[in-house]
Amino acid sequence: MEERILKVMRAVFDDTTIGEACSQSNCEAWDSLHHLVLISDLEDEFHVEFEPEEIAQMQDFKTVKEVIQSKL
Amino acid sequence: MKYFIFRNQTVEPLWAGCDAAFSGYGDISCFDREAERLVWFYMVPPGVATQVADEVETYFEKLQLVGRQIPDERPLIVFTLVSTANTLIVQNDRKLLQAIDEFNHRVTDWASGKPNVKVVDFHDFTSRFDKGQLINWKFYFISQMVLNPKLAGEFGIWWRRKERELDLERKKCLVLDLDNTLWGGVLVEEGVTGILIGDDYPGKAFLYWQQALLTLSKSGVILTVCSKNNEADVLEAWNRNPFMVLKKEHFAAWRINWRDKATNIQELATELNIGLDSMVFVDDNPAERELIRQTMPMVEVPEFPKRPYELMSFYDHLVEHYFSIYTVTGEDLNKTEQYKQNAQRAAAQSTFTNIDDYLSSLGMKLTIMPLDEFNLPRAAQMTQKTNQFNLTTHRYSESDIRQLVAERCLVYCLSVSDRFGDSGITGEIILRPCGDKTMEIDTLLLSCRILGKGIEAAFVDTILNRLADNGITTIKATYIKTPKNALVADFYDRMGFTLIGKKDDTKQYILALGEKRTIKKDFYDVTIK
The missing domain is CATH 3.40.50.1000 (HAD superfamily/HAD-like)
Known part of the structure; x- marks a missing residue:
């Protein structure tokens, strides 16, 4: 699951070095538009839907993972 | 830059992977004149149909204004408007449908007289999906995206195909x-x-x-x-x-x-x-x-x-x-007369002759208000989210901002509305006292939604006048370069500040407050609370 998330993140941010420490504050590419694309791609990857409140929370790898886990 | 895209909605995810830059939302006053191709990609926004119709009726004038500012040989690709009755909150409205048809007809006529203008029928794309697929309200509400971001992949494939067609020379x-x-x-x-x-x-x-x-x-x-x-x-x-x-x-x-x-x-x-x-x-x-x-x-x-x-x-x-009408060659038969008629109609229809007329027609209202409990969350959020028009990119939480106020910083929020609607709080300035009569601009930012209408200057000038009234004589300012804020690299130069220091990614400025700074009252109705 971690790998699947990272795979999506690496594709969206176009950066193969992205790891589990990635967050909005340390990743330049993670702006509001890429956030939107990330959310949309994660929804497709895991066949889940995120609520707007969750989308706002998902600002780093850790919360992204937690929110997805809560849905599976 | 390959594309510069005029847009009125969030469309960036659709153009992922293309070398593209985007206008402000609904803005036509500034664009990249060096882009290989200009693209007009407006979409009918959701809303109350009659109001949306009024807005749609202004699009063609805006487009013509853009057309007049670009060199004759620069390609301009215009997407038709799609009657997205399915994206309307209220029932389909005749006036709106007419406004959409009218835009499409006028664009087609207009393009037939301009060899550099090509029209792309956007219905060709949207007709493949049903209403539930075209708009995803969740993404609309969180990011003002009228077209479902999940269609980005399909859009990319479609656009690459259209692009090849556009590039084809029409055969004879x-x-x-x-x-x-x-x-x-x-x-x-x-x-x-x-x-x-x-x-x-x-x-x-x-x-x-x-x-x-x-x-x-x-x-x-x-x-x-x-x-x-x-x-x-x-x-x-x-x-x-x-x-x-x-x-x-x-x-x-x-x-x-x-x-x-x-x-x-x-x-x-x-x-x-x-x-x-x-x-x-x-x-x-x-x-x-x-x-x-x-x-x-x-x-x-x-x-x-x-x-x-x-x-x-x-x-x-x-x-x-081979014979697509995308490239109207100008040597086609019977075209000359049509050109003449179009030119006359365009002259009669156009009410804006320049950007100033356009700006004054907007009826922009700027409201500047000090920080309070209601706008505090938004003030913090804007420092977190704003990347492009952000001079220092200091990121603050709500408690950080409370701390700044405790340190006697001044925090002002800007809210902007015009005849098409209210964009809410979309600008912010934080000033830090340094000594008796000097203040430093700690943060200055504007949401990209309102850029390009000269609002930034009116906002800053109003604040500077207010400070001068209160006995401040000197303003210090800093620009800190980030990968995203090149847009404002020379903002303080343009505002008349003096560059006094430059180190790595930081530029320092100073300004002596003297004469009152003039705000163009024809364009901006500014209220300061």
Whole structure:
């Protein structure tokens, strides 16, 4: 699951070095538009839907993972 | 920069992977003049239909204003508006549908008089999806995206195809075979009345095909014939077969003989004084097609359908690939008069002659208010989210901002509205006292939504005047470069500040507050609370 998330993140941010420490504050590419694309791609990857409140929370790898886990 | 995209909604995810920059939301006052192509990609926003209709009615004027500012040879690609009745909160509205149709008609007319303007029918894309797929309200509400971001992949594929069509040179001339191409059967075997064209299938398919080709010739495409036949037989067939639509007078030239087709096509090109690269060769015989492909690679040779009923789709294919109206060449027949009429209409319709008129027509209202408990969350959020128009990019939480206030910083929020709506709080400035009469601009930011209308200057000037009234004499300011804020790299220079220091990614400025700074009252109605 971690790998699947990272795979999506690496594709969206176009950066193969992205790891589990990635967050909005340390990743330049993670702006509001890429956030939107990330959310949309994660929804497709895991066949889940995120609520707007969750989308706002998902600002780093850790919360992204937690929110997805809560849905599976 | 390949594309500069004028837009009124969030569309960036659709253009992922393209080298593109975007206008402010609904803004036309500044754009990248060096972009290879300009794209007009407006979408009908959701909302109350009558209000949306009023807004849609302004799009064409805005587009014309853009058209007047770009050089004649710079390509401008205009997406038609799609009647997204499905994205409206309220019931479909006649006035709105009319406004959409009106825009599309006017754009098509306008483009026919401008060789650099090409129109892309966006319905071609949206018609493939149903309403539930086209808009995803969740993404609309969180990011103002009218088109579902999940369609980004499909959009990309569609756009790349459109782009190839746009790049194609329109061909000038069709070279047509006769037997089993323009009619069914072989003339020398069946005779003038035995060939298949007319009422029943397959004759009817050939009849429609000829009628379609006649229409094409009226739009300026040159029709010629290259056929292995006896010329006298063909002349007789043209003359005597009652169902024949395409006759002698519709062909600009022909080679009807028993020589090889390559030689004949070369002769046709010479006779008509056109290049081989503007010819399309249509023949049912694969051997002839192969010969031309091998010997004359510049001539386009499409595959020919195996069954007569496929001729209609084949015709669409021809038009789309070789004779598409995307490139209106300007030398087409009957165009001159149309150009004149359009120019007159454009003159009568346009009410904005320059950017200033446009700005003053917006009725912009700027409201500047000090920080309070209600706007505090938004003030913090903007420091977190704003990247482009952000001079220092200091990120603050709500408690950070409370701390700044405790340190006697001044925090002002800006809210902007115009006749199309209220954008809410979209600007912020934080000033830090340093000494008695000096303040430093700690943070200055504006949401990209309101950029390009000179609001930034009006906002800052108003604040500076207020500070001067309160006895402040000197303002210090800093620009800190980030990967995203190049837009404002020289903002303070433009505002008349003096550069006093430069180190790595930081520029320091100073400004002595003297005379009152003038705010263009015609454009901005500024209130400070």
